[in-house]
Amino acid sequence: MRLRHSLIVQFLGLVLGMQLLASAAVANDLEEYQVKAAFLYNFIAFTQWPDDIDQTLNICIYGEDHFGQEIDKLQAKSVDNNNIKISRLTSLEKSKECHALFISKSAIDNLPNILASVQGEPVLTIADSPEAAKKGVIINMNLAQNKINFEVNLESAHSAKLNISSKLLQLATEVYQ
Amino acid sequence: MMIPSISKSLLVTLIAVMVSACISNIASAAGVYGNAEQVNTNTLIDLSLEELMNIEVTTVSRRSQKVSEVAAAVFVITQDDIRRSGATSV
Numbered sequence: 642m643r644l645r646h647s648l649i650v651q652f653l654g655l656v657l658g659m660q661l662l663a664s665a666a667v668a669n670d671l672e673e674y675q676v677k678a679a680f681l682y683n684f685i686a687f688t689q690w691p692d693d694i695d696q697t698l699n700i701c702i703y704g705e706d707h708f709g710q711e712i713d714k715l716q717a718k719s720v721d722n723n724n725i726k727i728s729r730l731t732s733l734e735k736s737k738e739c740h741a742l743f744i745s746k747s748a749i750d751n752l753p754n755i756l757a758s759v760q761g762e763p764v765l766t767i768a769d770s771p772e773a774a775k776k777g778v779i780i781n782m783n784l785a786q787n788k789i790n791f792e793v794n795l796e797s798a799h800s801a802k803l804n805i806s807s808k809l810l811q812l813a814t815e816v817y818q
Numbered sequence: 819m820m821i822p823s824i825s826k827s828l829l830v831t832l833i834a835v836m837v838s839a840c841i842s843n844i845a846s847a848a849g850v851y852g853n854a855e856q857v858n859t860n861t862l863i864d865l866s867l868e869e870l871m872n873i874e875v876t877t878v879s880r881r882s883q884k885v886s887e888v889a890a891a892v893f894v895i896t897q898d899d900i901r902r903s904g905a906t907s908v
Contacts, residue, residue, distance in 0.1 A: 646901065671873055671876070673875040673876065675862060675875075676862065678863075679865060680867075682863050687867075714863070718863060787877070812868065
């Protein structure tokens with residue numbers, strides 16, 4: 642009888658454990674920055690630079706990196722036969738060498754200096770801070786009802802001599818002229 | 819402390835039901851997990867902008883947690899607890 646009881650207890654424990662494991666595995670949603678990394682890839686694919694890209698397209702991140710490995714996965718991809726290289730900038734000295742410059746939330750207070758450092762250069766500036774497009778960033782991502790959308794500052798794109806595809810402009814929630 | 823034979827067979831049925839429910843649960847969970855994992859690494863980048871704009875995301879503050887980090891309402895019922903409860907069937 643004792644043996645049977647202990648068997649039952651072990652069985653119940655096993656069942657409970659399996660249930661816990663199962664419910665934990667289901668709770669795997671896509672995180673904000675996984676999706677934002679995919680957006681970044683699309684922004685680049687829908688942008689034309691004035692000069693031909695010499696084999697490597699540089700994507701730079703300035704400020705705190707929320708992407709982690711998600712953005713590094715883009716390096717396995719290519720855009721128009723160009724490789725993608727991800728760099729994390731610690732200063733603005735080399736910001737001109739970036740084709741795309743993601744400005745993190747942590748660095749947004751420094752936005753005037755960041756934009757000045759790439760003034761007149763063909764650098765696609767991207768951010769995810771409120772009002773950033775209005776303040777001169779070319780593409781800015783926002784969250785609405787847990788979904789990501791974006792706005793485009795066409796004037797900034799023109800002064801950077803970048804051609805943003807009409808497809809991007811159509812999907813943008815706002816286009817600043 | 820004899821378990822009457824009727825409740826013994828009931829017990830066996832009950833456990834069988836729980837185990838099978840659990841196995842199907844895990845199977846479906848594995849399916850979902852597998853898909854999400856695949857989406858993470860490959861497919862997400864291949865999605866169109868329209869599709870990306872329709873994905874609901876979790877923000878950093880309420881992201882998914884590891885099993886080890888989740889507070890769980892699990893406790894152990896010992897053989898003694900069951901005996902002292904006086905129950906003869908589940």
